Amino acid sequence: MTRVEAREAAIAAPRAAISQLPLGQILDGDCVERLRELPTASVDLVFADPPYNLQLGGDLNRPDGSQVDAVTDDWDKFASFRTYDDFTTAWLRECKRVLKPDGALWVIGSYHNIYRVGAILQDLGFWILNDIVWRKTNPMPNFKGTRFTNAHETLLWCSQGEKAKYHFNYRAMKTLNDELQMRSDWVLPICSGGERLKEGGTKVHPTQKPESLLYRVLLATTERGDVVLDPFFGTGTTGAVATRLGRDWIGCEREAPYRDAARKRIAKELPLDESALATMQSRRDAPRVAFGALVENGLIPPGTQLFDRKRRWTAVVRADGSLAYEKQTGSIHGLGKDLQGAPSCNGWSFWHYDKGGEVVPIDAARQMYLLATED
Amino acid sequence: MTRVEAREAAIAAPRAAISQLPLGQILDGDCVERLRELPTASVDLVFADPPYNLQLGGDLNRPDGSQVDAVTDDWDKFASFRTYDDFTTAWLRECKRVLKPDGALWVIGSYHNIYRVGAILQDLGFWILNDIVWRKTNPMPNFKGTRFTNAHETLLWCSQGEKAKYHFNYRAMKTLNDELQMRSDWVLPICSGGERLKEGGTKVHPTQKPESLLYRVLLATTERGDVVLDPFFGTGTTGAVATRLGRDWIGCEREAPYRDAARKRIAKELPLDESALATMQSRRDAPRVAFGALVENGLIPPGTQLFDRKRRWTAVVRADGSLAYEKQTGSIHGLGKDLQGAPSCNGWSFWHYDKGGEVVPIDAARQMYLLATED
DNA sequence: GAGAAACCTGAATCGCACG
DNA sequence: GCGTGCGATTCAGGTTTCT
Numbered sequence: 205m206t207r208v209e210a211r212e213a214a215i216a217a218p219r220a221a222i223s224q225l226p227l228g229q230i231l232d233g234d235c236v237e238r239l240r241e242l243p244t245a246s247v248d249l250v251f252a253d254p255p256y257n258l259q260l261g262g263d264l265n266r267p268d269g270s271q272v273d274a275v276t277d278d279w280d281k282f283a284s285f286r287t288y289d290d291f292t293t294a295w296l297r298e299c300k301r302v303l304k305p306d307g308a309l310w311v312i313g314s315y316h317n318i319y320r321v322g323a324i325l326q327d328l329g330f331w332i333l334n335d336i337v338w339r340k341t342n343p344m345p346n347f348k349g350t351r352f353t354n355a356h357e358t359l360l361w362c363s364q365g366e367k368a369k370y371h372f373n374y375r376a377m378k379t380l381n382d383e384l385q386m387r388s389d390w391v392l393p394i395c396s397g398g399e400r401l402k403e404g405g406t407k408v409h410p411t412q413k414p415e416s417l418l419y420r421v422l423l424a425t426t427e428r429g430d431v432v433l434d435p436f437f438g439t440g441t442t443g444a445v446a447t448r449l450g451r452d453w454i455g456c457e458r459e460a461p462y463r464d465a466a467r468k469r470i471a472k473e474l475p476l477d478e479s480a481l482a483t484m485q486s487r488r489d490a491p492r493v494a495f496g497a498l499v500e501n502g503l504i505p506p507g508t509q510l511f512d513r514k515r516r517w518t519a520v521v522r523a524d525g526s527l528a529y530e531k532q533t534g535s536i537h538g539l540g541k542d543l544q545g546a547p548s549c550n551g552w553s554f555w556h557y558d559k560g561g562e563v564v565p566i567d568a569a570r571q572m573y574l575l576a577t578e579d
Numbered sequence: 580m581t582r583v584e585a586r587e588a589a590i591a592a593p594r595a596a597i598s599q600l601p602l603g604q605i606l607d608g609d610c611v612e613r614l615r616e617l618p619t620a621s622v623d624l625v626f627a628d629p630p631y632n633l634q635l636g637g638d639l640n641r642p643d644g645s646q647v648d649a650v651t652d653d654w655d656k657f658a659s660f661r662t663y664d665d666f667t668t669a670w671l672r673e674c675k676r677v678l679k680p681d682g683a684l685w686v687i688g689s690y691h692n693i694y695r696v697g698a699i700l701q702d703l704g705f706w707i708l709n710d711i712v713w714r715k716t717n718p719m720p721n722f723k724g725t726r727f728t729n730a731h732e733t734l735l736w737c738s739q740g741e742k743a744k745y746h747f748n749y750r751a752m753k754t755l756n757d758e759l760q761m762r763s764d765w766v767l768p769i770c771s772g773g774e775r776l777k778e779g780g781t782k783v784h785p786t787q788k789p790e791s792l793l794y795r796v797l798l799a800t801t802e803r804g805d806v807v808l809d810p811f812f813g814t815g816t817t818g819a820v821a822t823r824l825g826r827d828w829i830g831c832e833r834e835a836p837y838r839d840a841a842r843k844r845i846a847k848e849l850p851l852d853e854s855a856l857a858t859m860q861s862r863r864d865a866p867r868v869a870f871g872a873l874v875e876n877g878l879i880p881p882g883t884q885l886f887d888r889k890r891r892w893t894a895v896v897r898a899d900g901s902l903a904y905e906k907q908t909g910s911i912h913g914l915g916k917d918l919q920g921a922p923s924c925n926g927w928s929f930w931h932y933d934k935g936g937e938v939v940p941i942d943a944a945r946q947m948y949l950l951a952t953e954d
Numbered sequence: 955g956a957g958a959a960a961c962c963t964g965a966a967t968c969g970c971a972c973g
Numbered sequence: 974g975c976g977t978g979c980g981a982t983t984c985a986g987g988t989t990t991c992t
Contacts, residue, residue, distance in 0.1 A: 285701060315710040315735075319697025326660060326694065331967080334727045335690040337712045339764050341922045346760060349749040352709045352736075352799075355762035360690075361727075366967080374724040374982090385721060385983070387730035389714050389764070393922065424727075486724075488969080488981060537980060546644035550980050634967045641963090642982045650965050691967060715964090720983040723968035728984080732965080769964060772987055786965050 225431060227452045228470075230443075230463045235435040235456035239298035247454065248371075248430035250299045250309045251421060251442050253413060254292065256317045285320065292317075292324050295435055300328055302433065306369040308425050309362045312338070312413070318358045330362040333370065337389045338417060342396070361425070370425070375484035377424050386424070392416045401439050401465055408465045409439045418445040426451050428481055440466025447473040450481050493570050495536050495551070496525030503569045510536075510555040510566065517543050519555070527555075536566065600806060602827045603845075605818075605838045610810040610831035614673035622829065623746075623805035625674045625684045626796060626817050628788060630655040631692045632663045641722050650785045654833070660695065667692075667699050670810055675703055677808065681744040683708070683800050684737045687788070693733045705737040708745065712764040713792060717771075736800065745800070752799050761799070766928075767791050776814050776840055783840045784814045793820040801826050815841025822848040870911050870926070870941070878944045885911075885930040885941065892918050894930070902930075911941065 225246055231238040299309060309330060311321055326332065336359040343355040363370040377386035395414040400407060418441050426432060428450040434442035437455030439462050446453040447470055457463045475481070498504045504521055511518040519529040519539060527539045534542060536551025544554075552567040559568070600621055606613040633655055639647040657663040674684060684705060686696050701707065711734040718730040738745040752761035770789040775782060793816050801807060803825045809817040812830030814837050821828040822845055832838045873879045879896055886893040894904040894914060902914045909917060911926025919929075927942040934943065 315697075315707050318710075319694050319701065319707075319735075322690075322694025323698040332690050332694075333967090334729060335693075335733075336727065337714070337731055337764065339712070339714075343762070349753075349760070350747060352711065352752070353760045353762045354709060356712055356764050358710070358733075360694075369970090372725060377727070378724075385724075385728045387718070387728045389712065389731050391922070486981085492979080535979080537978080544644065547638075547640050547646075548644070548980075550982080552980070631965055632967090633965060635965095636967070639966060639968060640982095643961095645962080647966070647968095648963075655965085689965060689967095691965085715985095717964075717985040719964045719966070720985090721966080721968060722983055723966095724982050725968045726966095729966070768986080771964070771985095775964095782964090 225452075226454055227431065228443075228447075228454075230437055230440070230455040230457050230466055232460075232463065233456070233458060235458075236294045236298055238456045239295070239302055239435060242302045242433075242454070244301050245304045245307075246431070247302055247433045248304055248307050249422075249426050249432045250303060250307070251418070251432060251434050252295070252299065252309070252311045253411070253434075253436050253438065254295065254311065254313065254317070254321070255436070256314050256411070288317065289320055289324060292321055293328070296321075296325050296328055296330070299433070299435065300330065300364065303364060305364055306371065307364060308333070308370045310359055310421055310425070311362075312357055312359045312417075314354070314357050318360070322360055325360065325362055329365050331364070331366045331368065333361045333363055333372075334388050335360050339389050339391045341391060341393045343394070359421070371427065373424055373427075373483060373486070375486045377420075379484045380420070380423070390417070390420060392420075395441075401469065403465070409462060412439055413441045415441055415445050418442055419449070422446060422449050422451055423483065437466060438462050440470050443470045444473050448476055450475045491574070493573055494525065495566070498566070498569050498573055499523070499525045501573060503573055504557060504566060508557055510557050512540075512543075512554055513556060600827075601829055602806065603818075603829075605812055605815070605830040605832050605841055607835075607838065608831070608833060610833075611669045611673055613831045614670070614677055614810060617677045617808075617829070619676050620679045620682075621806070622677055622808045623679055623682050624797075624801050624807045625678060625682070626793065626807060626809050627670070627674065627684070627686045628786070628809075628811050628813065629667065629670065629686065629688070629692070629696070630657075630811075631689050631786075632657050633689075633691050639722065647719075647722070648785075652785060663692065664695055664699060667696055668703070671696075671700050671703055671705070674808070674810065675705065675739065678739060680739055681746065682739060683745045685734055685796055685800070686737075687713070687732055687734045687792075689729070689732050693735070697735055700735065700737060704740050706739070706741045706743065708736045708738055708747075709763050710735055714764055714766045716766060716768045718769070734796070746802065748799055748802075752795075765792070765795060767795075770816075776844065778840070784837055787814055788816045790816055790820050793817055794824070797821060797824050797826060812841060813837050815845050818845045819848050823851055825850045873941070873944050879932060879941060883932055885932050887915070887918075887929055888931060888938075 224243060303309065309325070311318075311325070313321055322332070322335075338357045338359060340355050340357070343353055346353050378384065380386065392414055393416070395412045399415060400412060402408060422432065422445055429452065431452045431454065432442060432446045433454045435456045437443065437457040440455060443453045443455055443466060455466065457466065499506060499521060506521055506523040508521040509518050510521060510527060517529055519527040522528055522533075526533055527536060529539060529543065532539060532542060536555055537549050540549035540551045540554040541547075552570060553565050555566045556563050557566060557569075599618060631650075633650055635649050635651070639649065641647065657666065678684065684700070686693075686700070688696055697707070697710075713732045713734060715730050715732070718728055721728050753759065756762075767789055768791075770787045774790060775787060777783060797807065797820055804827065806827045806829065807817060807821045808829045810831045812818065812832040815830060818828045818830055818841060830841065832841065883896045884893050885896060885902065892904055894902040897903055897908075901908050902911060904914060904918060907914060907917060911930055912924050915924035915926045915929040916922070927945060928940050930941045931938050932941055932944075
């Protein structure tokens, strides 16, 4: 069963395992405490937008809830980095426990905190897959002209470890980016206009993230039915986009006004249609077809001549689906590899045949076979 | 006396203090040991391009079967994060000592190492002023389709501490960026073509940085006569650009072949003219270079055809400095934006023209204009 | 000789199921 | 846990070769 099939089965079947999870709920209180109550290896993705820094305000508390003092001298500065590091270590450690072995973590931050977060998550065993730069189209200018305009934020995307599996919807990202590989720099506007939640004319949350950012994150690294955990839920951008994309979610948020705003907001969200949610699937996830099946089936009968694009070699198809070129024989992949002296070869794109006067890769026959045999 | 005046006085006067410095020399050996021999508080800027600790696995082949020439040098191998952190702490600590109180530090890295470097330099008391993203126009793709294309590197710019002074040529940056504040994301190509040092067809150094990157760093954060220290000198990009811009430099490099290549390279560099360097000073009254000025000047006469790099659109320059493409008209920025359907467009780099058979961005004409019109 | 096409390469943490 | 074998996978820019 491929991962995609497993996920589809999980969607259809009664969810015994995840039924214990508080899906679609915003947990109240300190996120480290709330995370401790969640089962180990139970969520597919964590998206975290933690407090950015100690210097910027009194919204940072120590893990025990006490307030961090304002910092002035060097000793306090060290102490405050230490405090921030302790806090970061605590919530990252719980996230790592709650994540499935093939789950992934996203964290967003700015230069104030992201270097501390990055070093700590590496120390905890997370493996950085990419750092992503969110390049803002409309950043706040530097009014005093003292530095470069701070025009980006950074996201870290990590697996559970160096050897851990993870999920990446390569084809969906490439399709989204006009058939070029999606790069590590994403150009997106900040959250403003109608999307920005306001209460009596003032913004509800100081750092509300744009939905487009979460959209790309969730589309790239989750499947339908996956469970997304956001330990710093705020006004629920993660929950809103997850709902729209047919993903389940769990949030943690200490502040009641944020929770209220998030609940109201998410209540308005409807999942997209079945058809709209379908994404370009990777060829890696497509069912495998043995070349021999095409031979048996008569799509490429024994005796057919196959050749590479430049017609350097012409091989003959044998009854068992193997190829023969002079004294050499092998599978479509193996013979292609040997003839080229290459480290590997995809026979489906390497070998061609004459299909009514037109030269096409044998992959075309595979596609026809797939269309004919799909249920 | 302003800082600039003080520096100019220092240039004119016998340099008692800095005469002890090995200016224009490449020190041989371990950079931490060599840095220990330099006087405290003696250099204005450190630019450091340390080993990235890439931790690469086996061989990597492109889809066409060719092999990627990876960074396998011993100098990039570290036993563990701990070892790398110790190394990083040692060289950063010496750099901090050698830097003047109002000096600044730049470090470049990738996600493999930059989070460790960033956390350590904060722990040492450095104060991050900006993190800068170098967005590569031509990065290496992700050949296996397993992640996002790793299309950027990160630079950290730091002062000696939270309250420390530092130097920033705000006007020069704004002028260079078409009268918009220079942002924290810099779009520059990688080092290739004629700029890339080669010996017998193979590259001399696996990670040579583009001169445009150092040009911007030095222009933004140093003045003429400043001393720039590069503890990982490599093939001397820092020394070459510093020489051109009339800055002094000191390098450290362990590998003899890199030192030799750097000496040869820098020997060819000449400082720019007095007058050319003068334009790079901060000038409150720096005139905006309107595209129209180039038109009336004759550098790009009315009727000239401008096109984007891929020649998807060809527009005509009108007498007032606006562009016309079919029925659409606008400024170089506005029309470029509209045609691409993009949120913004830097017309200076988007539009090209034929300059005696060579296709160059119109920004080249702006540079010529700046040289020609300075006083 | 000019234009087109092929070729080469860059700081890269680059697969996965099955036996 | 590890070896084996199927078979998926690239963008921009500069340089060389071919027509």
